[in-house]
Amino acid sequence: xxxxxxxxxxxxxxxxxxxxxxxxxxxxxxxxxxxxxxxxxxxxxxxxxxxxxxxxxxxxxxxxxxxxxxxxxxxxxxxxxxxxxxxxxxxxxxxxxxxxxxxxxxxxxxxxxxxxxxxxxxxxxxxxxxxxxxxxxxxxxxxxxxxxxxxxxxxxxxxxxxxxxxxxxxxxxxxxxxxxxxxxxxxxxxxxxxxxxxxxxxxxxxxxxxxxxxxxxxxxxxxxxxxxxxxxxxxxxxxxxxxxxxxxxxxxxxxxxxxxxxxxxxxxxxxxxxxxxxxxxxxxxxxxxxxxxxxxxxxxxxxxxxxx
Numbered sequence: 001x002x003x004x005x006x007x008x009x010x011x012x013x014x015x016x017x018x019x020x021x022x023x024x025x026x027x028x029x030x031x032x033x034x035x036x037x038x039x040x041x042x043x044x045x046x047x048x049x050x051x052x053x054x055x056x057x058x059x060x061x062x063x064x065x066x067x068x069x070x071x072x073x074x075x076x077x078x079x080x081x082x083x084x085x086x087x088x089x090x091x092x093x094x095x096x097x098x099x100x101x102x103x104x105x106x107x108x109x110x111x112x113x114x115x116x117x118x119x120x121x122x123x124x125x126x127x128x129x130x131x132x133x134x135x136x137x138x139x140x141x142x143x144x145x146x147x148x149x150x151x152x153x154x155x156x157x158x159x160x161x162x163x164x165x166x167x168x169x170x171x172x173x174x175x176x177x178x179x180x181x182x183x184x185x186x187x188x189x190x191x192x193x194x195x196x197x198x199x200x201x202x203x204x205x206x207x208x209x210x211x212x213x214x215x216x217x218x219x220x221x222x223x224x225x226x227x228x229x230x231x232x233x234x235x236x237x238x239x240x241x242x243x244x245x246x247x248x249x250x251x252x253x254x255x256x257x258x259x260x261x262x263x264x265x266x267x268x269x270x271x272x273x274x275x276x277x278x279x280x281x282x283x284x285x286x287x288x289x290x291x292x293x294x295x296x297x298x299x300x301x302x303x304x305x306x307x308x
Contacts, residue, residue, distance in 0.1 A: 004103045005031045007300050008095050009075075010082050011110035013040025014063075015276025015289035017070035019108045022297020024073035028304065031102065032070070033095065035081040039063025040112050041277075042286065044134040046162040051286050059136070062286075078102075082111075082246045091271060091307075105307060106300045109247065109259060109274040110293065113240035113284070118150065122206030122213075123236075130213025131206060131234050135159035139166050142233045148173055148216055150203055151237035157181040157189050159235060164194040171229060173198045173218060198229065206234055242278050254280050265296035271303055 007023045009016045012034035024030040037043065045059030054062070071077065080097030085107060087093055095102045115133035117123060123131055132138040139162060147167050149160040152174035158181075163170045172179075172189070177199045179186050189195050198218060205217040207228070215230040242257040252259050252267040258280035265273045273296040276289030 002101050002103050005029045006104060006304060007106045007108060008033060008102055008104040009108045009110055010095065011040065011112060012038040012077060013110060013112050013276060013289065014042060014066060014286045015293040016110035017066045018290045018293035019110060019275055019297045020075040021070040021073070022294055023300050024075040026301040028301065030075040032075060032077045033080055033082060033097065034077065035079065038067045038077060044136050046136045048286065084246050085250060087269060093271065105304055106271040108296050108300065109272070109278060110276050111243040112277040113242050115236065116239040116241050118203060118236055118238060120203055120205050122208070126206055126208055126213050129211065130208060130232065131236065133236055135162045135235055139163050142167050144168050145232040146230060147233040147235060148229060148231045149235045149237065152176060152179040152181065153237065154181045154185060156237035157185040159237060160195060161188055161192065163235065164192050167194065169194055169196060171196045171198055171231070173201050173203060175202050175221065176200065240277065244278060264299045265292055266299060273300065
């Protein structure tokens, strides 16, 4: 039998949990759907320093606090991988997962984004055997070893600093001659004796033996020189890709897969909203996801009131 809700929130990261909080506090019947544990990318973040109310807090701890808050008014967390959404002639949304189907008058998509792959030889082969996209998850395996971090944005430098507390050396490989990370993160990285930098360079291959990574092949874009950097681990932070594959048939995404909304977080389909990192937007942070979700949670209530 199909379970029915007023609102289904797809995703239980900071955006999804905040949306569930606002909608359930308005006395709506709310379910959050996620394929794994609540928290999203916060579970992969060592330390959060830019969320109001906390001078510093570990990502998983913030996720736990948000979850406790989001479920206090009755919102339920359900597990499943969403495979698609259809809308019937009455405007009811049918959300299909790999094992169940749910109905709701409104849907809030908060599926976020995932780490972009380099797409070079060796990346897939050594995934989980030296290639990682999460320093918090895997950093402990490289204690007192040499690693490289690929990227130059906030995530790359934040995770590089985390790794520097564990590793003998962290070599940041960046395709430009300056970092894109916030100035405060750059200052910390440049001041850290365990961090070094390989500029104007791209990784062309990840190499190793049958069991583990031994290094990376690097091409310098300015000099044309190719070289090999020895490393026991490779941590990749080169951007993100929206997790919108289940929604592509709805026609609500741009050419790059990000969901397009108006200022009320509503897509071009009435009653379907999107919040957080999955949206077409400039800044993707916990704070912006929470802000989006507060708006969406209130807009969903207004939308359902008008339908009565």
